[in-house]
Amino acid sequence: MKYQLPFGTFGIRGAANAAxxxxxxxxxxxxxxxxxxDHKNLPKKILLGADPRSSSPRISHELMAGFxxxxxxxxxxxxxxxxxxxxxxxxxxxxxGIIITASHNxxxxxxxxxxxxxxxxxxxxxxxxIQSFFDxxxxxxxxxxLLGFTYTPYPEAAAEYVTTLKKHFAPRFxxxxxxxxxxxxxxxxxxxxxLFEHLGARVVAINTSPNGKNIxxxxxxxxxxxxxxxxxxxxxxxxxxxxGDGDRVIAIDAQGNLKTGDDLLFIISxxxxxxxxxxxxxxxxxxxxxxxxxxxxTRTFAAANVGERDxxxxxxxxxxxLGGEPSGHIIxxxxxxxxxxxxxxxxxxxxxxxxxxxxxxxxxxxxxAIKSIRVAAKIPLETPEIHALLIKYQALVAPNMMLxxxxxxxxxxxxxxxxETHEQANQQATNISNELAAAINNLAEKSTNFTAxxxxxxxxxxx
Numbered sequence: 205m206k207y208q209l210p211f212g213t214f215g216i217r218g219a220a221n222a223a224x225x226x227x228x229x230x231x232x233x234x235x236x237x238x239x240x241x242d243h244k245n246l247p248k249k250i251l252l253g254a255d256p257r258s259s260s261p262r263i264s265h266e267l268m269a270g271f272x273x274x275x276x277x278x279x280x281x282x283x284x285x286x287x288x289x290x291x292x293x294x295x296x297x298x299x300x301g302i303i304i305t306a307s308h309n310x311x312x313x314x315x316x317x318x319x320x321x322x323x324x325x326x327x328x329x330x331x332x333x334i335q336s337f338f339d340x341x342x343x344x345x346x347x348x349x350l351l352g353f354t355y356t357p358y359p360e361a362a363a364e365y366v367t368t369l370k371k372h373f374a375p376r377f378x379x380x381x382x383x384x385x386x387x388x389x390x391x392x393x394x395x396x397x398x399l400f401e402h403l404g405a406r407v408v409a410i411n412t413s414p415n416g417k418n419i420x421x422x423x424x425x426x427x428x429x430x431x432x433x434x435x436x437x438x439x440x441x442x443x444x445x446x447x448g449d450g451d452r453v454i455a456i457d458a459q460g461n462l463k464t465g466d467d468l469l470f471i472i473s474x475x476x477x478x479x480x481x482x483x484x485x486x487x488x489x490x491x492x493x494x495x496x497x498x499x500x501x502t503r504t505f506a507a508a509n510v511g512e513r514d515x516x517x518x519x520x521x522x523x524x525x526l527g528g529e530p531s532g533h534i535i536x537x538x539x540x541x542x543x544x545x546x547x548x549x550x551x552x553x554x555x556x557x558x559x560x561x562x563x564x565x566x567x568x569x570x571x572x573a574i575k576s577i578r579v580a581a582k583i584p585l586e587t588p589e590i591h592a593l594l595i596k597y598q599a600l601v602a603p604n605m606m607l608x609x610x611x612x613x614x615x616x617x618x619x620x621x622x623x624e625t626h627e628q629a630n631q632q633a634t635n636i637s638n639e640l641a642a643a644i645n646n647l648a649e650k651s652t653n654f655t656a657x658x659x660x661x662x663x664x665x666x667x
Contacts, residue, residue: 206339206342206343207223207224207229207338207342208335209224209233209331209334209335209338210224211331211335212612213510213511213512213513213612214307214317214325214511214512214513214612215303215315215316215317215318215326216315216316217306217307217309217313217314217315217316218313218314218315219312219313220257220259220263220306220312220313220314221259221312225259225263225314227266230263230266230267230269230270231266231267231269231270232270232338232341232342233267233270233316233334233338234266234267234268234269234270234271235270235271235272235337235341236270236334236337236338236340236341237267237270237271237300237302237318237334237337238270238271238272238274238275239337239341240330240333240334240337241275241299241300243333243337244299244330246299246300246320246321247297247298247299247321248271248274248275248276248299249275249276249278249297249298249299250271250275250276250277250278250298250299250300250301250302251278251280251288251291251292251295251298251300251301251302251358251361252264252268252277252278252279252280252301252302252303252304253279253280253281253282253283253284253285253287253288253301253302253303253304253305253361253391254281254282254283254303254304254305254391255282255284255285255303255304255305255306255307255390255391255419255448255449256282256389256390256391256393256414256416256419257304257305257306257311257314257416257419257448258311258415258416258417259314259416260304260305260314263304263314263316264279264304267302267304267316268353268355271353272352272353273352273353273354274353275353275354276353276354276355276356277353277354277355277356278298278356278357278358278361279355279356279357279358280358280361280362281357281358281359281361281362282391282394282414283361283362283365283391283395284365284391284392284395284449284450284451284544284545284546285303285305285307285317285391285449285450285451285542286365286450286451286540286542286543286544286545286546286547287361287362287365287391287395287450288301288303288319288361289301289319289323289540289542289544290323290364290365290368290369290539290540290544291361291364291365292319292320292321292322292323293322293323293540294364294368296321296322298321299321300318300319300320300321301317301318301319301323302316302317302318302319303316303317303319303449304316305317305391305448305449306448306449307447307448307449307451307452308388308420308424308425308426308447308448308449308452309420309448309614310419310420310421311416311417311418311419311420311421317449318330318334319542323540323541323542324541325512325513325516325542362394362395365395366395366398366399368539369399369539369544369546369547369550370399370402370403372538372539372547372550372551373403373550373554375403375404376403376404377403377404377553377554377557378400378403378404378405378553379404379405380404381404381405381406381441381442381553381562382405382406382407382408382438382439382440382441383400383405383406383407383408383440383441383442383443383444383553384407384408384409384410384431384434384435384438384440384442384443384444384456385397385400385407385408385409385410385412385443385444385445385446386409386410386411386423386424386425386428386430386431386434386443386444386445386446387409387410387411387412387424387446388411388419388420388423388424388425388445388446388447388448389411389412389413389414389415389418389419389420389421389423389424389448390414390419390420390424390446390447390448390449390450391448391449391450392446392450392545392546393411393412393413393414394412395450395546396409396444396446396450396546396549397409397412399546399550400550403550408434408438408440410423410430410431410434411423411424411430419448420447420448423445424445424446424447424448425445425446425447425452425453425454425531425532425545426447427445428445428454428456428462430445431443431444431445431456432456432460432462435456435457435458435460436460439458440458441458441562442455442456442457442458442553442562442564443455443456444456444545444549444552446545446546446549447532447545450544450545450546451533451542451543451544451545452465452531452532452533452534452543452545453465453468453532453534453545453546453548453549454468454532455467455468455549455552455564457563457564458563459563463564463566464491464530464531464532465528465529465530465531465532465533465534466486466490466491466493466494466528466530466566466569467564467566467567468528468532468534468548468549468552469484469486469494469526469527469528469534470484470494470497470498470566470567471552471555471556471561471564471566472526472534472536472548472551472552472555473498473501473503473526473555474501474555474559474561475551475554475555475558475559476558476559478525478526478555479503481524481525481526482504482522482523482524482525482526483503483504483505483506483522483523483524484498484503484504484505484506484524484526484527485505485506485507485508485515485518485519485522485524485526485527485528486505486506486507486508486515486527486528486529486530487507487508487509487510487511487514487515487529487530488507488508488509488510488607489510489529489530489607489620490505490507490529490530491530491567491569491570491572491622492570492605492622493567493568493569493570494567496567497566497567497568506518506522506524508527510529510609510612511529511612512529512533512535512542512543515527515528515529515533515535516535516541516542519535519537519541524537525537525538528543528548532545532548534547534548534551536548536551552564570604570605570622571622571623571624571625571626571628571629572620572621572622572623572629573619573620573621573623573626573629573630573632573633573634574618574619574620574633575618575619575633575634575636575637576611576616576617576618576619577616577617577618577619577637577638577640577641578614578615578616578641579610579615579616579617579641579644579645579648580615580644580645580648580649581615581644581647581648582610582615582617583644583647583648585608585609585610587647589643589647590640590643590644590647593636593639593640593643594608594640597632597635597636600632601621601622601623601632604621604622604623604624605620605621605622606619606620606621606622606636607619607620607621608620608636608640617637617640617641617644619633619636619637619640620633621633621636
């Protein structure tokens with residue numbers, strides 16, 4: 205029986221105790237990945253990393269069991285996702301990197317991120333090829349021809365990653381600052397506090413004690429209230445919160461105000477060294493205030509579809525050096541063509557210090573509301589009943605922005621809209637989310653033939 209691997213916006217993600225994270229599927233996927241490396245004529249040297257979920261060691265072990273003696277696994281241990289990407293960019297002898305992580309998801313989930321040689325994300329073509337090899341392995345019950353891959357611990361990986369980060373900032377440039385850090389009990393826990401202190405800051409850190417079950421639990425970039433309380437209690441200069449695998453970040457200023465990825469993107473763009481670095485790339489979810497603020501500074505804004513892969517694609521098309529998402533994925537070409545929460549936090553402070561903006565002032569946000577509603581199935585937004593609802597609400601909120609999209613990693617539909625006041629935005633978002641979720645779930649009950657469509661990660665918007 206065929207099984208469709210649940211590739212999302214970045215890798216495969218789902219409940220850690222369910223398919224495809226079961227022994228048979230993981231081993232089959234390992235074999236398929238080795239065949240894919242052969243197909244691309246890439247070295248069978250794989251850099252392995254993970255976040256500290258309790259399920260990560262088992263998933264790593266069972267996935268690697270699908271590799272043959274022809275493969276050599278280098279295990280970097282617990283390390284942020286961008287740490288693996290940075291090492292792939294540095295060492296050409298690695299054919300790919302594999303990170304066992306579910307990013308900002310709770311501990312009961314896990315995932316597999318696969319990164320190409322030199323640190324590039326998988327393409328859709330790569331995903332289709334991996335799926336075809338996976339199908340063939342399942343159908344033919346293929347096993348590795350020679351069991352027993354070579355395994356080498358790679359403890360130097362952590363130091364190499366930190367050294368790569370430090371190269372982009374002046375020594376002790378954070379001297380005199382007091383910085384709060386919320387490491388989400390994730391992969392950044394052993395990295396961020398020590399690095400900020402090394403660069404001169406007085407650090408007050410929380411959620412730095414992973415136990416396998418507390419990653420992202422009421423902490424980190426998705427739950428900024430803990431960081432806000434820390435910054436206010438200790439009267440800190442500001443604070444930063446990362447997610448479980450360290451690739452996203454949000455901030456809290458000294459007054460306790462939240463600074464989203466849009467704010468950080470704007471602040472980083474004000475660094476004088478970035479004035480001639482092409483358009484700043486955001487997404488269709490970026491606050492319209494960001495576009496206005498960049499235009500005021502004679503900077504061009506380019507909107508990508510939601511997702512890091514599309515941000516990078518738009519950056520490449522526009523010759524951009526800086527891009528990001530409101531969720532806190534920030535990409536700086538001079539460092540990596542992937543998001544790195546630690547680098548983004550440091551780059552924010554670097555720009556703030558250079559422009560005398562340590563209060564992290566950014567721009568006036570257009571009032572927004574975001575609702576995420578769990579649905580029984582990802583019914584295509586083009587379905588007549590759903591499309592009619594979207595048209596109705598687009599007319600209601602015009603000329604303000606409305607964006608409706610399915611999550612790429614969870615059974616959720618997300619509604620974002622802007623209005624003249626927060627009260628209006630919240631009321632309108634609540635109305636549409638309730639009606640839309642009811643319609644989707646009603647259609648799901650009537651039919652079991654719906655599957656997540658190719659367009660499920662695309663946005664339906666009115667600007």
